[in-house]
Amino acid sequence: MTARTAIHNLQVANSLLSFINDQMLPATGVDSVKFWQGFNDIVADLAPKNIALLAERDRIQTAMDQWHTANPGPVGAGKAMKAYRKYLSQIGYLVPEPKKVQATTANVDAELAKLAGPQLVVPILNARYALNAANARWGSLYDALYGTDAISEVDGCEKGAGYNPQRGAKVIDYCRNVLDRCAPLKMGSHVGSKGYSVKAGKLVVTLANGKSTSLQHAKQFVGYTGSASAPASVLFVHNGIHLDLQINQSTPIGQTDPAGVSDLIAESALSTILDLEDSVAAVDADDKVLAYANWLGILQGSLSEEVQKGGKTFTRTMNPDREYTKPNAKTGSQAAGGKGTFKLHGRSLMFVRNVGHLMTNPAILYKGADGKNHEIPEGILDAMITVTCALVDLQKKSSHPLRNSRTGSVYIVKPKMHGPAEVAFADELFGRVEKVIGMKPSTVKLGIMDEERRTSANLKACIAAAKSRVAFINTGFLDRTGDEMHTCMLAGPVMRKGDIKNSTWLGAYEKNNVNVGLACGLRGRAQIGKGMWAMPDLMADMLKAKIGHPMAGANTAWVPSPTAATLHAMHYHQVDVPALQKQMEKAVAKQDAKTLRDETLNQLLQFPVVAKDAANWSAEDKQKELDNNAQGILGYVVRWVDQGVGCSKVPDINGVGLMEDRATLRISSQHMANWMQHGVVTEKQVKQTMERMAAVVDAQNAGDAAYQPMAGNFAMSAAYKAACDLVFKGKAQPSGYTEPLLHAWRLKVKAA
Numbered sequence: 215m216t217a218r219t220a221i222h223n224l225q226v227a228n229s230l231l232s233f234i235n236d237q238m239l240p241a242t243g244v245d246s247v248k249f250w251q252g253f254n255d256i257v258a259d260l261a262p263k264n265i266a267l268l269a270e271r272d273r274i275q276t277a278m279d280q281w282h283t284a285n286p287g288p289v290g291a292g293k294a295m296k297a298y299r300k301y302l303s304q305i306g307y308l309v310p311e312p313k314k315v316q317a318t319t320a321n322v323d324a325e326l327a328k329l330a331g332p333q334l335v336v337p338i339l340n341a342r343y344a345l346n347a348a349n350a351r352w353g354s355l356y357d358a359l360y361g362t363d364a365i366s367e368v369d370g371c372e373k374g375a376g377y378n379p380q381r382g383a384k385v386i387d388y389c390r391n392v393l394d395r396c397a398p399l400k401m402g403s404h405v406g407s408k409g410y411s412v413k414a415g416k417l418v419v420t421l422a423n424g425k426s427t428s429l430q431h432a433k434q435f436v437g438y439t440g441s442a443s444a445p446a447s448v449l450f451v452h453n454g455i456h457l458d459l460q461i462n463q464s465t466p467i468g469q470t471d472p473a474g475v476s477d478l479i480a481e482s483a484l485s486t487i488l489d490l491e492d493s494v495a496a497v498d499a500d501d502k503v504l505a506y507a508n509w510l511g512i513l514q515g516s517l518s519e520e521v522q523k524g525g526k527t528f529t530r531t532m533n534p535d536r537e538y539t540k541p542n543a544k545t546g547s548q549a550a551g552g553k554g555t556f557k558l559h560g561r562s563l564m565f566v567r568n569v570g571h572l573m574t575n576p577a578i579l580y581k582g583a584d585g586k587n588h589e590i591p592e593g594i595l596d597a598m599i600t601v602t603c604a605l606v607d608l609q610k611k612s613s614h615p616l617r618n619s620r621t622g623s624v625y626i627v628k629p630k631m632h633g634p635a636e637v638a639f640a641d642e643l644f645g646r647v648e649k650v651i652g653m654k655p656s657t658v659k660l661g662i663m664d665e666e667r668r669t670s671a672n673l674k675a676c677i678a679a680a681k682s683r684v685a686f687i688n689t690g691f692l693d694r695t696g697d698e699m700h701t702c703m704l705a706g707p708v709m710r711k712g713d714i715k716n717s718t719w720l721g722a723y724e725k726n727n728v729n730v731g732l733a734c735g736l737r738g739r740a741q742i743g744k745g746m747w748a749m750p751d752l753m754a755d756m757l758k759a760k761i762g763h764p765m766a767g768a769n770t771a772w773v774p775s776p777t778a779a780t781l782h783a784m785h786y787h788q789v790d791v792p793a794l795q796k797q798m799e800k801a802v803a804k805q806d807a808k809t810l811r812d813e814t815l816n817q818l819l820q821f822p823v824v825a826k827d828a829a830n831w832s833a834e835d836k837q838k839e840l841d842n843n844a845q846g847i848l849g850y851v852v853r854w855v856d857q858g859v860g861c862s863k864v865p866d867i868n869g870v871g872l873m874e875d876r877a878t879l880r881i882s883s884q885h886m887a888n889w890m891q892h893g894v895v896t897e898k899q900v901k902q903t904m905e906r907m908a909a910v911v912d913a914q915n916a917g918d919a920a921y922q923p924m925a926g927n928f929a930m931s932a933a934y935k936a937a938c939d940l941v942f943k944g945k946a947q948p949s950g951y952t953e954p955l956l957h958a959w960r961l962k963v964k965a966a
Contacts, residue, residue: 216228216498216499216576218579219231221250221254222250222251222254223254223257223258223580223581224250224253224254224257224578224579224580224590225578225579225580225587226577226578227498227499227576227577227578229499229500229503230499230502230503230577230578233503233506233507234249234599237507237510238506238510238599238602238603239602241510241514241603241606242602242603242605242606242609242651243605243609244602244605244651244652248650249602249650249651252646252649252650252651253598253650254580255650256594256598256643256646256647256650257578257580257590257591257594258580259646260591260594260639260642260643260646261580261582261588261590261591261594262582262583263639263642264571264591264593264594264639265591267571267632267635267636267639268571268572268948270306270635271632271948271949272948274305274306274307274668275700275701275949277305277307278305278307278701278702279703279704281298281301282702282703282704282705282706283704285298285705286704286705286706286826287705287706287823287824287825287826288705288706288820288821288823288824288825289819289820289821290820291816295816295819295820298819299815299816299819302671302819307633307668307671308671308672308815309633309634309672309675310675311672311674311675311811312674312675312678313807315674315675315677315678315681315733315734315735316681316734316735317677317681317682317684317734317735317736317739317740318681318682319656319659319681319682319683319684319685319739319740320656320682321621321622321623321657322621322623322659322685322739322740323563323619323620323621323623325484325485325559325562325563326485326563326625326659326685326686326740326741327685327738327739327740328454328738328792329454329455329484329769329792330453330454330455330484330764330769330770330786330789330791330792331455331481331482331483331484331485331769331770331783331786332482332483332484332770332771332772332773332778332779332782332783332786333483333484333485333486333487333741333743333770333771333772333773334347334350334483334485334486334487334562334772334773334774334775334776334779335486335487335489335493335567335746335772335774336486336487336488336489336493337489337493337494337860337861338488338489338490338494338505338508338509338566339494339495339496339501339504339505339508339860341508341511341517341518341519342519342521342530344488344508344512344517345517345518345519345530345531345532346530346776347483347486347488347562347564347776348486348512348532348533348561348562348564349530349532349533349560349561349562349776350482350483350486350562350776350779350780351481351482351483351484351533351559351560351561351562352458352479352480352481352482352533352536352560353479353480353482353483353776353777353779353780353783354477354478354479354480354780355389355392355477355478355479355480355780355781355784356385356386356389356467356476356477356478357477357777357780358480358753358777358780358781359384359385359388359389359781360373360381360382360385361373361777362751362753362754362777362781363751363752363753363754364753364754364757364781365381365384365385365388366754367381371384377466379470382467386467386471386475387405389478390403390404390405390406390407391404391405392457392478392784392787393450393457393459393478395787395788396434396450396452396453396457396787397429397431397434397435397450397452397457398429398430398431399419399421399427399428399429399430400427400428400429400430401421401425401427402419402421402422402423402425402427403421403422404419405422406421406422406472407419407420407421407422407472407473407475408420408421408422408424408472408473409472409473409474410445410448410459410461410473411442411443411444411445412438412442412443412445412541413442414542415541415542416428416429416432416435416541417429417432417435417448417541420473422472433451434450434451434452435448435449435450435541436449436450436451436456436538436540436541437449437538437539437540437541437556438538438539438541439537439538439539440461442539444461445461446460446461446462447459447460447461447479447538448461449538452787453786453787453789453790453791454792455480455481455484455783455786455787456480456481456558457478457479457480457481457787458478458479458480458481458536459475459477459478459479460475460476460477460478460479461473461474461475461476462474462476463476480780480783480784481558481783482776482779482780482782482783483562483773483776483779484562484563484770485562485563485564485565485741485770486562486563486564486565487564487565487566487567487627487661488508488509488512488564488565488566488567489566489567489861490505490566490567490568490569490596490600491567491568491569491570491629491630491876492629492693492860492861492875492876492877493860493861493875493876494860494861495854495858495859495860495956495960496575496860497575497957497960497961497964498575498576498577498961498964499575499576499577499578501858502575502577502595502599506599506600506603509566509600509603510603510606512532512564512618513564513603513604513606513607513618514606515532515615515616517531517532518530518531532560532561532616533560533561534560534616535557535558535559535560535616536557536558536559536560537555537556537557538555538556538557538558539554539555540554540555540556543555559617559620560616561616561618563618563619563625564618564625565625565626565627565661565686566600566625566626566627567626567627567628567629567661568593568596568597568600568626568627568628568629569592569593569596569629570593570628570629570630570631571591571593571630571631571636571639571640572630572948572949572951572953572954573591573592573593573953573954573957574588574589574590574591574592575589575590575592575595576589576961577590577595578590578595593628593640593643594643597626597643597644597647598647598650600626601624601626601644601647601648601651601653601658602647602651604618604624605651605653607619607624608622608624608653608657622654622657623657623658623659623685624653624657624658624659625659625661625685625686626644626658626659626660626661627660627661627663627686627688628640628660628661628662628663629663629665629690629693630663630665630666630693630949630951631662631663631666631669631676632666632668632669632949633666633668633669633672633675633676634672634675634676634678634679635679636669637660637662637669637676637679637680638679638680640660640680641660641679641680641683644658644660644683655682656682656683658683659683659684659685659686660680660683660684660685660686661685661686661687661688661741662676662677662680662684662686662687662688663687663688663690663693664676664687664688664689664690664694664723664727665688665689665690665692665693665694665697665877666693666694666697666949667694667697667698667701670694670723670726670727670818671815671818671819673687673726673727673730674730674733674734677730677731677734677736678734681734684734684736684739684740685739685740685741686740686741686743687727687730687731687736687740687741687742687743688727688741688742688743688744688745688770688772689723689724689727689743689744689745690745690877691720691724691745692745692746692877692878692880692881693877693880694723695714695720695822695881696877696880696881696884696950697949697950698714698719698821698822699822699881699884699885699888699950700884700947700949700950701821702821702822702823703884703887703888703891703945703950704891705821705823706823706824706825706826706829706892707823707824707826707829707888707889707892707894708822708823708824708884708885708888708889709822709823709824710831710835710839711839711842711843711881711882711885713822714822717820717822718817718820719817719818719819719820719821719822721817722814722817722818723818724744724766725766725814726814726818727742728742728766728767728768728798729798729802729810729814732767732795732798732799732802733799733802733803733807737792737795737796737799738792741769741770742767742768742769742770742795743768743769743770743771743772744763744766744768744770744771744772745771745772746772746773746774746873747759747760747771747772747773747774747778747782748774748872748873748874748878749774749870749871749872749873750774750775750777750778750863750871750873751863751870751871752870753777753778753781756773756778756781756782757781757784757785760782760785761785761788761789763785764785764786764788764789764791764794765789765794767791767794767795767798768791769791769792769795774873826892829892829894831894836889836894836895837899837903839885839889840886840889840895840899840900840903841867841903841906841907842866842867842882843882843883843885843886844882844886844900844903844904844906844907844937844941845866845867845907845910845911846864846866846867846872846874846878846879846882847879847882847883847886847937847940847941848904848907848908848911848924848933848934848937849864849865849866849874849911849914850864850874850875850878850879851879851933851936851937851940851956852911852915852921852922852924852933852934852937854933854936854956854960855932855933855936855956855959855960855963856920856921856922856932856933856963857920857921858960858964860875860876861873861874861875862874865914867907867910869914876951876952876953876956879940879952880950880951880952883940883941883944883947883950883952884944884950886900886941886944887941887942887944887945887950888945890941890942891945897942900941900942901938904934904937904938904941905925905928908924908925908928908934909924909925911924912924912925932959932962932963932966933959935959936955936956936959939955939959940952940955940956943955
């Protein structure tokens with residue numbers, strides 16, 4: 215039994231109470247009496263509203279099931295779509311679109327409002343990952359290229375055990391060409407350059423032929439470190455983001471370089487989402503305390519972690535800001551903090567992603583109107599704690615010199631909201647928290663995940679519901695696909711997963727997110743983002759594919775690692791996203807709003823099912839689909855349930871490492887549930903596949919000493935039973951979410 219303390223109508227787990235009273239409140243200066251009374255009142259007022267919103271989800275899904283039962287198969291254009299849209303309006307799925315919506319969000323940091331660059335998403339339970347992400351604002355392009363498949367290993371360029379000069383030469387050539395594109399010279403090339411110096415406030419580059427030149431655009435040289443005659447680094451700016459050319463002849467690389475260049479440091483992860491949601495397994499008070507303590511530590515600048523690497527142990531902390539000398543600095547003004555110097559932010563700007571509206575958590579029990587104790591809605595818990603923690607950043611105490619927001623804002627991503635009423639609830643919730651802790655209204659800025667079908671179809675109304683807070687809208691293909699599958703569960707067999715990527719709704723969804731964001735005035739105020747690259751080992755493929763995100767008008771996109779952030783940053787040097795958004799904004803403004811809305815909805819609402827007589831895949835194709843789904847489910851769930859690992863690189867059925875989280879799990883489990891529902895496969899087939907794939911997953915995890923095998927232990931393995939529940943009970947899960955079953959099974963394992 216969890217030890218608890220009664221405060222008003224709340225029963226608070228003692229571990230959480232200790233964190234709040236002994237760490238968070240002293241750090242923020244919030245009065246304990248005011249905090250707990252306000253928290254109690256928020257729960258009393260808003261928990262019933264939260265419950266009502268979830269009941270509305272169930273009502274709408276029941277209505278959708280009735281439609282699909284009466285009208286099976288896909289819906290096309292013409293009369294069928296017209297009837298379908300009429301029905302969606304009647305049941306409240308579609309709401310009238312507001313005519314004119316303009317975001318009024320103020321005090322948004324430049325990383326979100328003005329600049330374009332990569333965004334990391336990492337589990338907040340892991341302090342090492344959180345620190346790595348915070349420090350991923352700047353990354354070595356030399357290391358990112360040399361250590362990944364971004365540089366081919368053919369023709370003698372293998373990585374090998376030691377340094378390979380041929381591979382290194384390719385890396386150096388690549389980086390000098392980056393400079394030629396991003397900071398071109400008046401004549402000649404950075405390739406083979408022999409020296410860099412600063413004279414009369416201008417950069418002088420000595421070319422390979424011995425001649426000297428300067429930049430085509432002198433303003434791109436913005437600073438340096440070291441002396442003017444022999445700088446230790448030279449700082450360039452391009453498309454608003456920076457490249458820092460490191461010069462150090464005492465390093466192994468610098469010794470062999472004609473100019474002594476040792477590295478090219480790229481401004482990389484402009485922002486990071488520290489995740490309390492899909493990438494973590496946080497099921498009770500102890501888990502939540504660890505997460506909240508890491509968030510508080512990040513904001514205080516005090517978080518640290520002992521790291522073992524290369525046989526050595528060291529303490530990882532947060533990077534300081536980076537200080538440079540201005541190009542035209544006078545002699546004597548270059549001392550640290552002098553008039554001739556300036557600083558750049560040394561860390562990624564950090565969001566924290568709260569959970570959605572669905573789950574409750576036993577960390578706090580509250581007395582409901584029925585007189586009984588209920589678990590607190592976890593989203594209310596997250597809002598109260600994470601926003602209060604953020605006061606340490608806003609108060610700018612001298613003991614906390616590492617700032618997150620320089621504009622006085624708090625950034626919260628709110629996932630898995632279904633439609634504008636749920637966004638309005640989030641807006642109300644954060645407003646209530648702000649009032650309790652004495653924070654100015656709309657200090658909390660909201661990241662709206664456009665990852666549920668009802669939100670996509672009503673995106674403009676969703677933005678209107680939080681127009682003074684919205685600082686981010688982002689597409690989430692994985693959860694969005696899972697919601698498609700559950701919404702149309704009774705309509706017919708869902709396409710094979712690979713085919714869904716080419717379905718009509720997906721293209722419309724990605725385009726609509728950008729168009730609506732621009733139409734609602736998010737340019738210059740907020741991020742318009744795109745989803746994750748899930749294959750952290752395939753960086754060459756990422757460099758080919760992910761250029762599509764900035765080209766689509768997105769000023770950020772998710773990456774799985776600091777290395778991927780550094781490589782993806784190159785795309786934002788290739789595409790001037792703010793300028794592109796400006797052009798796109800004008801193009802959208804010229805179109806008739808109603809016509810555009812109709813065309814978009816007609817595409818967006820075409821769910822990915824086939825007619826029953828078209829589900830004529832071969833037995834081999836069906837089995838491949840089952841194998842792929844089952845292996846992915848088991849590979850992820852076994853770590854989640856048995857070890858509490860919410861996100862990790864899980865080998866797929868072909869051994870390719872994929873960054874898996876609950877969103878990928880939602881797709882696979884809903885896909886299998888749908889195929890059983892429509893007789894594409896049988897329950898017996900699925901069970902046999904799960905058992906066979908359990909052995910495959912066991913073999914893939916053979917090197918993990920903490921791993922508990924599933925094969926041959928089906929009756930006792932909590933992980934295996936949880937995975938089966940996700941499939942065989944998938945149809946009944948709310949919106950197809952995996953959290954209720956995962957949490958229940960993880961709590962059983964922890965209790966045992």
